[in-house]
Amino acid sequence: MYAGGGFEIVLNADVIFASPNASFCLPEVLRGVSALAGALPRAMLLFGNHRTMDLILTGRRISVDEAVSWGLVKEIVPQEQLLARTIDYAKEISDKSPDSVIISRLGAREVWETGVSRATMRGQELYAEAMLRSKNSAEGLAAYREKRDPRWLPSYL
Numbered sequence: 747m748y749a750g751g752g753f754e755i756v757l758n759a760d761v762i763f764a765s766p767n768a769s770f771c772l773p774e775v776l777r778g779v780s781a782l783a784g785a786l787p788r789a790m791l792l793f794g795n796h797r798t799m800d801l802i803l804t805g806r807r808i809s810v811d812e813a814v815s816w817g818l819v820k821e822i823v824p825q826e827q828l829l830a831r832t833i834d835y836a837k838e839i840s841d842k843s844p845d846s847v848i849i850s851r852l853g854a855r856e857v858w859e860t861g862v863s864r865a866t867m868r869g870q871e872l873y874a875e876a877m878l879r880s881k882n883s884a885e886g887l888a889a890y891r892e893k894r895d896p897r898w899l900p901s902y903l
Contacts, residue, residue, distance in 0.1 A: 765825040771807040844901035845882040
């Protein structure tokens with residue numbers, strides 16, 4: 747079970763795989779306190795008003811199936827395969843351009859922290875020129891033109 751601070755960590759994760767017995771809750775209301783370490787705004791962004799209010803005002807626990815239907819959990823994986831699945835997923839990401847992965851993640855997370863308009867501006871200000879000048883950008887575009895797999899270089903961003 748991911749409860750309280752453990753659920754707050756999950757809410758801040760990029761991609762979530764969970765075992766079939768996982769459950770999630772913010773039980774602070776049952777203890778006379780509130781989830782003030784980032785869970786409230788993150789839950790609101792992820793789940794919307796009605797689902798968030800349901801969670802934070804009742805302390806209700808949601809099942810992993812409900813977490814999947816809400817878009818929180820990407821995939822349910824048997825407990826004994828969970829580590830291998832997450833490593834396979836990380837390898838899938840690591841096969842991509844490291845510059846693109848870094849900048850795409852930073853740009854997406856910027857929305858999380860500042861909102862769409864500000865994130866778009868900051869993405870253009872901070873990342874666009876560096877990405878387009880990178881060797882990986884040139885390699886990715888050349889590989890696409892030449893219909894071959896790219897040969898990524900370490901990122902220097």
